[in-house]
Amino acid sequence: MIGAGTGALAAAARLAVAGHRVTVYERTETYGGALRRVERDGFAFDTGPALLHLPAVYRDLFVKTGKRQLEDVVELVQVDPSSRHVFADGTRVSLPNASRAGVVTALDEALGAGAGQRWGDFLVRAREAWDRTRRPxxxxxxxxxxxxxxxxxxYPAVPHKRLLRTRRAATLAEIGAWELRDERLAALLASHALAYGLDPRTAPASAAVLPYLEHAFGTWYVRGGLRELARALYERCLERRVEFVFGAEVTRIVTRDGRAVGVELAGEPGSAGGTVVEADHVVAGVHPARLSALTDRPLDAEGDVRAGQEAAGSGRFTLLLALRGGREAGAAHRTVVHAPDADAEADFLASPGGDGPPSPTVTVLRPDDPALRPDDAHEAVTVTAVVPAGADWADEQTVRRWTELLLEAAGTAVPGLRERLLWHEAHTPRQTAQETGAPRGEVPAPALAAGGGRFLRPANSTRLPGLHRVGGWAHPGGGLPHAGMSGALVAGLIVEGPDFRGSQ
Structure with a gap:
């Protein structure tokens, strides 16, 4: 196993239970991929994903790999309200967790009569798209x-008459304009795609499954932060006698007679070569560019899904804020502060440059969790925006500019933010690249149907027998639920062979 990201850990535990001897080689000194934690002065922060959707994926993993279930090893808490939104015109709305009726009522009250019903009707159509695509x-x-x-x-788009033509929404932005018919509802919809670095103007209408997934299965927080989920996965692997070698750089996938038969590890500086470790199967949880560099042959044939077909290049800029003063009553766990100019934000992400970044859409996370703060007289807050991964994140001026933009936006969600600020620390795509190995710190999006295949991910099997792909850069794409399913698929393909037809 190359890499100790979430998908790789999920595959390792399942393979070990099936009787395989599994060794994980991780080039960094810890597990978890993007699920990292920063601790300082009694404060603790997640620097990667911070909320969990579709927890059933990990419940299934723990049921099938040991006696203790997921809730026995981590504490799952439903986040309610699921999110609070601050729109460009100053309108605010709090959306209850996993309640269609509650969401409809909240939107009607905040945005005007009819807004909630349009969103509710959209969710019904999104469910149809989910039902059609969930299994494949x-x-x-x-x-x-x-x-x-x-x-x-x-996605069963509603026919829309425009001039003398009848059209159906083919993108998420068109759903917002033609079906939701409210800039704030359109922004609410777009924010679910933007969270994964997707441009709602080019993301297919099938991306409607992203808000539906959150609505249907709820928003969950892991007490202590999502790093605790990574710890639980790692410990489950240890219980199943998975071996881990940290600080181990894989430099080559060894082949023999047209099959992957092991890996070569980096040798000592100045040595002629590294150690070769033989294996019956090699599972790679790394970025496609990294995987290509480890092999000496194409992994996909003409006509296969290729990596990086969709517009890529988005990363995450996260500010870790240590605040004096406790969290006020009624504070939301998650607040999304929408960009004043959504088109300007999308244009900049698609083609950075010009006069610099506009004010971005910002997600403010304020978990009410004593494990993350020194005491109740302080608060740990993370503020995140999607940014171009290719920017010069070693440049202090670039980091300062984005820091100021995020602080300005977060001030609308956190009362007295500037006065309460003890210190802040920036986590940029540069750090993400160091932690995950993804070039420029890019973050993968979930696989989506339609769009000409540009939003699909390469298959878990490769054209090199014995080599499999796992994690966010392989089918079914990025996001914690998808990474967990990726691990289940790879384990099934190895245990049951190429005739494996999917998880039950």
Missing amino acids: LLEEPLWPNWQVLAGREP
Whole structure:
């Protein structure tokens, strides 16, 4: 196993239970991939994902790999309200967790009569898209005839008459404009795509499954932060006698007779070569560019889904804020402060430059968790925005500019933020690249149907027998639920063989 990210840990635990001897080689000194934690002066912060959706993926993993279930090893807390939104015109709304009726009522009260019903009707159509795509995109290996997924739009868009033509929404932005018919509802919809670095103007209508997933299965927080989920996965692997070698750089995938038969590890400085470790199967949880560098042959044939077909290049800029003063009553766990100019934000992410970044959409996380703060007279807050991964994140001026933009936006969600600030620390795509190995610190999005296949991820199996791909850069794409399903798919393909038809 190359890499100790979430998908790799999920695969390792399942393979070990199936009787395989599993060794994980991780080039850094810890596990978890993007699920990292920063601790300082009694404060603790997640620097990667901070909320969990579709926890059933990890409940299934723990049920099938040991006696203790997920809730026995971490404390899951439903976040309610699921989110609070501050729109560009100053309108605010709090959306209850996993309650369609509650969301409809809240939107009607905040945005005007009819707004909630339009969103509720959209969720019904999004559910149909979810039902059509859930199995092929989450629970089954990528179909050999994946073109069926690429060309068929599963979202049942409402016919829209424009001039003399009748059209149906093909992108998320068109759903917002033609079906939701409110700039604030459109911003609410777009924020779910933007959170994964997707441009709502080009993301297919099938991306409607992203807000539906959150609505249907709820928003969950792991007490102590999501790093605790990574710890629980790691400890489950140890219980199943998975071996870990940290600080181990894999430099080559060893092949023999047209099959992957092991890995070569970096040798000591000045040595002619490294140690070769033989294996029956090699599972790589790394970025496609990194994987290509480890092999001496193409891993995909002409006509296969290729890595990086969709517009890529988005990363995360996160500010870790240590605040004096306790969290006020009624504070929301998650607040999304929407950009004043959504088009300007999308234009900049697609083509950085010009006069510099506009004010971004910002997510402010304020968990009410004593484990993250020195005492109740302080608060730990994280503020995150999607940014171009290719910017010069070693440049102090770039970091300062984004820091100021995020602080300005976060001030609308955190009363007295500037006066309460003890210190702050920036976590940029540069740190993400160091932690995950992804070039420029890019973050993968979930696989989506339609869009000509540009939003699919390469299959877990490769054209090199014995080599499999796992994690966010492989089918079914990025996000914690998808990474967990990736691990289940890889384990199934290895244990049951190429005839494996998917998780049950």
